[in-house]
Amino acid sequence: MPLKAIIDCRTVIGPELSQEAWNELAVRHRHGLAVTMACCGAPGHLRTSGRGLRHFYHATGSGCHYAEESKEHLAIKYLVYRASVAEGWETQVECPSPDRSWIADVSATKGGRTVVFEVQVSPISPAELAERDAHYQNAGIESYWLLADFPNRSRVLAAWYDTSLAGDGGPRAEDVFSIDRSLFSTGPENHLFSAKSIRSAGLRVKDQSLFTTNNPEIPIAVWVREVLNGNYLRYLEETRAAISYRRRLLILAAPLLERLHAFYPSIRDRTFHKRLASLARTRQPAQSEPEFRKRSAAIASEIDWIEKEYRSMMAEESGLFFWKSTGKKSAMRPVFRLESEKKVRQLEERIAVIDRWESSFNAAMRTLEQDGSDLHPVDPDQE
Numbered sequence: 314m315p316l317k318a319i320i321d322c323r324t325v326i327g328p329e330l331s332q333e334a335w336n337e338l339a340v341r342h343r344h345g346l347a348v349t350m351a352c353c354g355a356p357g358h359l360r361t362s363g364r365g366l367r368h369f370y371h372a373t374g375s376g377c378h379y380a381e382e383s384k385e386h387l388a389i390k391y392l393v394y395r396a397s398v399a400e401g402w403e404t405q406v407e408c409p410s411p412d413r414s415w416i417a418d419v420s421a422t423k424g425g426r427t428v429v430f431e432v433q434v435s436p437i438s439p440a441e442l443a444e445r446d447a448h449y450q451n452a453g454i455e456s457y458w459l460l461a462d463f464p465n466r467s468r469v470l471a472a473w474y475d476t477s478l479a480g481d482g483g484p485r486a487e488d489v490f491s492i493d494r495s496l497f498s499t500g501p502e503n504h505l506f507s508a509k510s511i512r513s514a515g516l517r518v519k520d521q522s523l524f525t526t527n528n529p530e531i532p533i534a535v536w537v538r539e540v541l542n543g544n545y546l547r548y549l550e551e552t553r554a555a556i557s558y559r560r561r562l563l564i565l566a567a568p569l570l571e572r573l574h575a576f577y578p579s580i581r582d583r584t585f586h587k588r589l590a591s592l593a594r595t596r597q598p599a600q601s602e603p604e605f606r607k608r609s610a611a612i613a614s615e616i617d618w619i620e621k622e623y624r625s626m627m628a629e630e631s632g633l634f635f636w637k638s639t640g641k642k643s644a645m646r647p648v649f650r651l652e653s654e655k656k657v658r659q660l661e662e663r664i665a666v667i668d669r670w671e672s673s674f675n676a677a678m679r680t681l682e683q684d685g686s687d688l689h690p691v692d693p694d695q696e
């Protein structure tokens with residue numbers, strides 16, 4: 314239901330009139346003064362809602378979709394309008410585009426910037442939302458949606474968001490070991506903005522209030538002010554930038570964490586000591602006992618060193634990981650601090666140490682194995 318109509322060739326916004334002026338219009342209308350709906354040009358009438366909100370309604374059978382708007386929609390549209398006026402913006406309701414391909418519920422202009430608000434009380438499919446917002450995006454207009462059906466659409470929006478994240482070619486956070494996936498989880502307004510650049514907030518129709526991921530209740534007037542002063546857009550942009558930064562770090566860290574995960578069982582199961590012990594059992598009798606003992610003791614102390622090195626890297630003191638309860642009793646798991654490129658570089662350096670150690674361990678084991686019958690290799694130059 315519109316707040317606006319054309320009467321006597323003038324645009325009239327119902328709630329803007331004094332009670333006297335409204336009453337006078339009503340009387341003149343009863344005596345034949347035409348009321349033309351601004352949305353579609355159909356004939357209309359004046360009415361005051363149960364909450365005292367003055368508005369216009371279509372004469373029956375107009376076929377205009379504005380005729381189907383609910384009184385909740387009307388009330389919220391008016392709150393947005395009033396808040397925008399209170400902020401000193403030049404504000405219009407039910408404002409059509411030059412080609413009339415869309416009509417914005419509320420449009421506000423100040424200093425060359427135009428912001429439009431769309432109140433969506435009835436359910437809208439995400440695809441239709443994207444299509445309608447594309448009109449604004451194509452026209453370069455900064456649009457904001459108050460969306461009542463966030464909770465019902467959130468799975469679709471989350472899927473859009475996941476798809477948009479996957480667009481960078483990196484792995485999904487849940488597929489990478491030691492990553493706190495909550496770093497990438499956020500609410501529907503951020504899903505919509507990250508995936509489709511659509512600006513929105515959740516709408517609680519009955520309470521006439523809004524909500525976002527971090528704020529369960531925002532009065533409409535407060536939110537409109539934050540939109541108009543640019544803070545809300547900054548919030549959306551900063552959230553999107555923070556998530557995409559974390560994605561870049563994730564892509565850098567994923568192969569390192571993969572490597573670490575592959576290395577961990579060797580520490581857990583004491584695999585290196587076991588390999589050394591099994592070699593001692595199966596060695597050739599020809600090997601010189603004191604030399605073998607000396608060498609295997611040296612390798613054993615190298616194994617102790619890497620085990621200590623691994624534990625020191627995984628300890629919270631290293632600053633690379635923190636330990637988090639898995640939910641099972643007393644079970645903890647390490648979570649990499651995906652905070653900065655510097656942290657990822659530090660992890661990389663420590664993993665390079667592990668890599669170098671492991672190849673030198675393998676080489677030492679091979680030498681020990683092969684030296685069974687040939688403890689002192691002949692220097693070819695002396696032959």
Ligand SMILES: [Zn+2]
Nearest residue numbers: 352353377379
């Ligand atoms: Zn209409």
